[in-house]
Amino acid sequence: MGDERIAAVDEVPTDGTLLYTLADDGDEREAILLQLSDGTVTSFLNYCMHWTDVKLDTGDGAPVRNGDVVCRKHAATFEKDSGVCTHGPCEGAQLDRVEVAVRDGDVYLADGDYEFVRTGADEDDPVDLSTSPGSRLGF
Numbered sequence: 001m002g003d004e005r006i007a008a009v010d011e012v013p014t015d016g017t018l019l020y021t022l023a024d025d026g027d028e029r030e031a032i033l034l035q036l037s038d039g040t041v042t043s044f045l046n047y048c049m050h051w052t053d054v055k056l057d058t059g060d061g062a063p064v065r066n067g068d069v070v071c072r073k074h075a076a077t078f079e080k081d082s083g084v085c086t087h088g089p090c091e092g093a094q095l096d097r098v099e100v101a102v103r104d105g106d107v108y109l110a111d112g113d114y115e116f117v118r119t120g121a122d123e124d125d126p127v128d129l130s131t132s133p134g135s136r137l138g139f
Contacts (some may be wrong), residue, residue, distance in 0.1 A: 004116035016061030049093035061123030
């Protein structure tokens, strides 16, 4: 487990997120990659800390405003580098980090607890409209 290529660094947006899927003992979980202003890349599991069934990235990139990832459902904001919620109903909570490493322009899974499955949304998984861009917040 771990040390598997996820994507090229230049595929990770600076103003959004890149969705990918991990396996944890056979159970699939989604995660997001974020590129920081200094070019480093960080990763977190793909859910809001307020309601863990709400995805931050529904397949088209989570919105980023003023350098923070925004939950479309609750307007909670999370720092891209630390994952700490700085505003919203889960203020002070922290997103669950997934360890990644950048080598030679590529992002690799460096977290031994997970196996890499795929980059992007699962085409067979219907989008949950309650967490899609058409929910309570517009960007």
